[in-house]
Amino acid sequence: MQLHGQNIIAGQSQAGAGSTFNGLNPATSAVLEPAYQEASTEQINAAVEAAAAAFDAYRHKSADERAAFLERIADEILALGDELLQRAHAETALPLEARLMGERGRTMGQLKQFAALVREGSWVEARIDLAQPERAPLPKPDIRRMLIPMGPVAVFAASNFPLAFSVAGGDAASALAAGCPVVLKAHPAHPGTSEIVARAIATAAEATGMPAGVFSLVHGTSHEVGSTLVKHPLIKAVGFTGSLRGGRALFDAAAARPEPIPVYAEMGSINPVFILPGALRERSAALAEGMKNSVTQGVGQFCTCPGLAVGLSDESFTNFSDKLNELMADAPTATMLYPAIAKSFSDGVRKLAHLEGVKTTQAKQTAEFGKTHASPTVFTTDAATFNAHHELSEEVFGPATVVVACDDRAQLESIARNLEGHLTATIHGTPEDLKEYVTLVEILATKAGRLIFNGYPTGVEVCPSMQHGGPYPATTDVRTTSVGTAAIARFARPVAYQGFPQAALPVELRNENARGVWRLVDGAMSQANCGE
Ligand code: NAP
Numbered sequence: 001m002q003l004h005g006q007n008i009i010a011g012q013s014q015a016g017a018g019s020t021f022n023g024l025n026p027a028t029s030a031v032l033e034p035a036y037q038e039a040s041t042e043q044i045n046a047a048v049e050a051a052a053a054a055f056d057a058y059r060h061k062s063a064d065e066r067a068a069f070l071e072r073i074a075d076e077i078l079a080l081g082d083e084l085l086q087r088a089h090a091e092t093a094l095p096l097e098a099r100l101m102g103e104r105g106r107t108m109g110q111l112k113q114f115a116a117l118v119r120e121g122s123w124v125e126a127r128i129d130l131a132q133p134e135r136a137p138l139p140k141p142d143i144r145r146m147l148i149p150m151g152p153v154a155v156f157a158a159s160n161f162p163l164a165f166s167v168a169g170g171d172a173a174s175a176l177a178a179g180c181p182v183v184l185k186a187h188p189a190h191p192g193t194s195e196i197v198a199r200a201i202a203t204a205a206e207a208t209g210m211p212a213g214v215f216s217l218v219h220g221t222s223h224e225v226g227s228t229l230v231k232h233p234l235i236k237a238v239g240f241t242g243s244l245r246g247g248r249a250l251f252d253a254a255a256a257r258p259e260p261i262p263v264y265a266e267m268g269s270i271n272p273v274f275i276l277p278g279a280l281r282e283r284s285a286a287l288a289e290g291m292k293n294s295v296t297q298g299v300g301q302f303c304t305c306p307g308l309a310v311g312l313s314d315e316s317f318t319n320f321s322d323k324l325n326e327l328m329a330d331a332p333t334a335t336m337l338y339p340a341i342a343k344s345f346s347d348g349v350r351k352l353a354h355l356e357g358v359k360t361t362q363a364k365q366t367a368e369f370g371k372t373h374a375s376p377t378v379f380t381t382d383a384a385t386f387n388a389h390h391e392l393s394e395e396v397f398g399p400a401t402v403v404v405a406c407d408d409r410a411q412l413e414s415i416a417r418n419l420e421g422h423l424t425a426t427i428h429g430t431p432e433d434l435k436e437y438v439t440l441v442e443i444l445a446t447k448a449g450r451l452i453f454n455g456y457p458t459g460v461e462v463c464p465s466m467q468h469g470g471p472y473p474a475t476t477d478v479r480t481t482s483v484g485t486a487a488i489a490r491f492a493r494p495v496a497y498q499g500f501p502q503a504a505l506p507v508e509l510r511n512e513n514a515r516g517v518w519r520l521v522d523g524a525m526s527q528a529n530c531g532e
Pocket residue numbers: 156157158159160185186187188220221222223224225226227241242243244245246247249250266267268269302303341344345395396397
């Protein structure tokens with residue numbers, strides 16, 4: 001495929017007149033062709049207007065039609081073959097087989113899970129309260145409620161998942177599944193991958209009879225592109241994965257609009273790991289190995305990377321800490337996604353390394369600047385130092401973690417109590433540890449969206465029960481998830497119909513349950529018909 005470097009507005013590539021930028025191979029510093037054009041304000045407006053124009057036609061497509069569109073996107077992505085993977089590899093340095101093939105499978109799997117969800121139909125959460133005209137003292141009206149799509153959605157692709165959280169990733173797939181057209185802001189670190197996938201989506205839209213405005217792609221390296229998109233009055237919701245600074249800026253911009261809209265931003269998290277005494281006595285070396293693997297997986301470029309390990313200062317914890325230091329020192333340096341992310345990592349490491357009372361161990365292998373290398377790093381300290389320096393509890397995005405030794409259980413629990421919101425919190429322990437540390441589990445449930453027992457936070461399963469979210473600053477909306485089929489709820493809103501005749505109701509709310517969806521009828525779940 002000859003890449004054109006243009007924005008794709010409602011299925012059409014459009015040349016722009018503005019400035020351009022190029023992708024870069026972070027492993028070699030080679031500039032990648034072609035140059036990509038920053039979207040102009042006119043192009044962003046055209047993309048949003050096309051999305052708004054497509055909204056009525058798209059939301060009225062049947063569930064089967066919408067599901068077929070999602071499945072066709074997955075098929076078109078697979079049909080791209082090696083070209084997609086090679087470009088993603090060149091732009092991100094993520095390993096082809098060990099990572100990008102799996103990520104492509106995950107991307108397709110997500111699209112197919114959402115297609116199945118849409119076909120099954122119960123996601124609309126239909127609730128029906130039948131009328132009781134004879135009720136005294138007042139008759140009860142007929143009320144029926146379900147979720148409907150919100151309207152055009154702006155999605156920001158993530159740098160760290162060029163496929164699964166980018167152009168056809170979880171945010172775009174869940175918005176499209178809900179019935180919302182998408183205008184996607186490509187991540188400037190992988191513009192070629194973005195163009196290839198966007199063209200596959202445009203092909204799928206045409207092949208399945210979707211309105212062209214259902215999907216557009218805009219490029220940009222300046223914040224202007226993203227903020228213009230978020231401020232556009234026809235955009236009704238935003239999906240974002242990235243930095244706390246970026247997510248917060250977009251959240252604030254959306255809240256300051258004359259019509260505020262929801263921003264579902266998934267941002268920073270250090271994913272604390274609490275290692276309890278019984279587990280340490282049983283397997284301190286294995287825990288150090290597991291922690292090192294999780295911290296360095298994907299060069300630490302996962303929002304679930306465990307950036308904090310806490311335990312009681314005893315011999316077993318010292319063994320754990322010593323072993324982790326040794327393993328991190330021996331870990332290889334590796335290429336990060338793009339130079340700015342590597343710089344942000346090395347700045348973060350430098351900041352923590354200067355703190356008094358913090359021991360820093362870095363990988364022995366020399367990091368090469370031209371290869372965008374990061375050195376795996378572990379910081380070791382005590383609870384008093386940790387509590388005195390807030391920076392130690394802030395995300396350093398990359399292969400780094402902080403190990404904190406506590407004097408006693410009260411100090412360990414106070415660290416947990418002082419945590420901000422995180423995507424995950426992990427406990428390693430024995431059944432006896434769990435009984436003794438029941439308060440810790442309760443505290444952590446108030447701090448994180450997903451609690452993990454005797455596992456590691458990296459490797460997020462895509463499934464209906466997954467919760468990938470958490471209290472601020474992990475996300476801007478603690479009630480939602482950005483992974484798994486429950487993510488669809490972010491782009492839908494409830495509407496109740498009171499006293500409507502059958503023919504004027506959406507099919508999911510009629511007495512005859514033609515689609516057989518699960519509904520709450522007069523307080524009980526049912527797939528049956530209802531009423532008379
Ligand atoms: P980012 O800087 O937040 O950028 C993500 C996207 O948002 C880009 O398209 C960016 O476009 C846009 N953007 C950022 N700030 C904006 C603003 N103020 N107004 C409008 N648009 C804005 O994230 P990143 O490039 O992926 O990585 C930078 C840092 O984010 C990392 O070092 C890491 O700390 C964090 N990160 C976290 C996660 C996570 O899952 N928690 C994932 C990836 C990265 P422009 O750059 O063109 O403005």
